Amino acid sequence: MRMEQYISQLLYRHQCVIVPGFGGFLTEFQSAKLVASTHTFYPPKKMISFNFQLKNNDGILANYITKVEKISFEKATEQIENEVKEWKLLLQNQQSLLLNQIGKLTLNPEGRLVFEPIDTLNYLTDAFGLTSIVSPPVKRELLSVEPEPKEEKPVIVLSTEKQRPNWFKYAAVAVVGLGISGFFVNQWHETKRANDLLQVEKAVQKKVEQKIQQATFFIDNPISSVSLTVVEEQKNYHIVAGAFRELKNAEKAVASLQKLGYNARQIEPNKHGLHPVVYDSYSRLEEAQQALGEIKANHNKEAWLLVQE
Structure with missing residues (x-):
């Protein structure tokens, strides 16, 4: 075979x-x-x-x-x-x-x-x-970055012409003065318009708050309470202390192991009609193997591991 x-x-x-x-x-x-x-x-x-x-x-x-x-x-x-x-x-x-x-x-x-x-x-x-x-390695092209051309600064040429008359200076000052006054007038109009908009928004907001205070809310179909179901992790690895033909003997074994501090219990009978009694059950194989080694060393050398699918 x-x-x-x-x-x-x-x-x-x-x-x-x-x-x-x-x-x-x-x-x-x-x-x-x-x-x-x-x-x-x-x-x-x-x-x-x-x-x-x-x-x-x-x-x-x-x-x-x-x-x-x-x-x-x-x-x-x-x-x-x-x-x-x-x-x-x-x-x-x-x-x-x-x-x-x-x-x-x-x-x-x-x-x-x-x-x-x-x-x-x-x-x-x-x-x-x-x-x-x-998969062959990906070959990436290295792009060469050319430096940007520097901007040429304008060349200032000093003029050798004669100076302008004084009346031209006064006219230039007047033009600058008109420009400054126009700027401040424009700023005053902008500030006034912003303040007017702010007052309008405050008035609208006040009316909305009054409406909210006067409103009464009704819930016609309240949401029913939600119940959460916690799915318990499956424990398919059992450390077996023994299997008994008589149920009362299995119950005695469970009580005896529980007095010693083990999380002992019975699992469903096997196909031969025996009632297995386990020290504990685990969800991970590594935990079950470690516990089995400790039980064999300290309590029962005949204990063994049962794996259920």
């Missing part, structure tokens, strides 16, 4: 696909980007990562194999366990585990799994058909 084919198909639809007893493959949205050094535009995509701590069976992979191969859930779980044994044996022999269309897994000298995702496949369905494009 080539189990990586089923994992690859599920990554198009799910954010997290867990291989029981081995680890979980996660997808994270990455926006479109530009690599300036190569002038290349890349479309948005889903990046794949691997978390070896996600080992509990959430049923997604086994149920998918059951539908595709038309076998029982137990038989699908058994096939997954056999495949995981072969993967671990291959890694223990210091060989690379190459998963087609997903990536490569190896063990580092400290014995930890190192995952190298494949970057040639885009699991974001909204970006189907989009490819990277290379």
